[in-house]
Amino acid sequence: MRMDDIQAEAASRVAAAWFEDGLAELAGAGVLAGLSLIFAATPAIPEGWTPVAAGVWTMAALPLAGRWVQQRKLTHSVHRTGWVSFERSRPRRIAFTLVVMFGLIATVLALDTPHIAAVLAAAWAIGAGVGAWRTGLRRFQISALLGVVCAGGLLRSPLPLFTGLATVTAILAAGAAILGGGARARYLYLHREVA
């Protein structure tokens, strides 16, 4: 094994250890569930305001979810499995989130497609795929597969815009909640003697 490979393996193990407690996916599930509710409530929202509501929710919920994860790690994970922080600073993290969001919106606009929900599912699959590649965690592979299945299903049987978005975000939220919840239960079981 080359030294560079060893270094990459170490980085991968450290990244996987950060996700071990399942908190990040539970937070992600919460953000997606909120989005799903907004899309599902489209008939009750004034026309044209659903994307605005979804954007505002995402912008507000992502930092809150990040803070929730950090706080839960401090109160529930640090005494069990320790603390690690990564090099991305707060401004870089915010910039990264904005780039991803606007990249996604720009892609949807550039493609001018009626399959926006399928694009969202594909974006999720790519994100989870990158996570799987960086951490080697199987649950990210499953999450990526779920995104691919959702995207494929929506391309084969398109749904009306907001119905499709509500459906895909609900499925992805449920998937993230199940995978994150499972990871959390396993984590708490494995470290039960510390509690």
Place this chain on the structure above:
Amino acid sequence: MAGWQDAFTDIDPVVHQPGRLMLLTMLASVESADFLFLLRVSGLTKGNLSAHLAKLEGAGYVAITKSFKGKVPMTVCAITASGRTALEQHKERLRMMATRIARLTSPA
């Protein structure tokens, strides 16, 4: 004049020791990590980890601070700039050493 042996003798023993090399490699991929995290991911014993971290701190390759995250006390470790340099130099020396060994052991 630097001889071919230098590739072997220039190896930094502080970095070369497997446990410390693993710790430096792990710390190079994060901003900081606490004692418990390093203990768990490295698989070292508490005594071993303490000894290796003390040695790395003594060489100036790792900075160790006792701090609080919220109300939780932590011993936080981070690789220093000279630690990163030492790790990169070590990688380079290992590459050179591997090349030399391949040359020395390959049939003429």
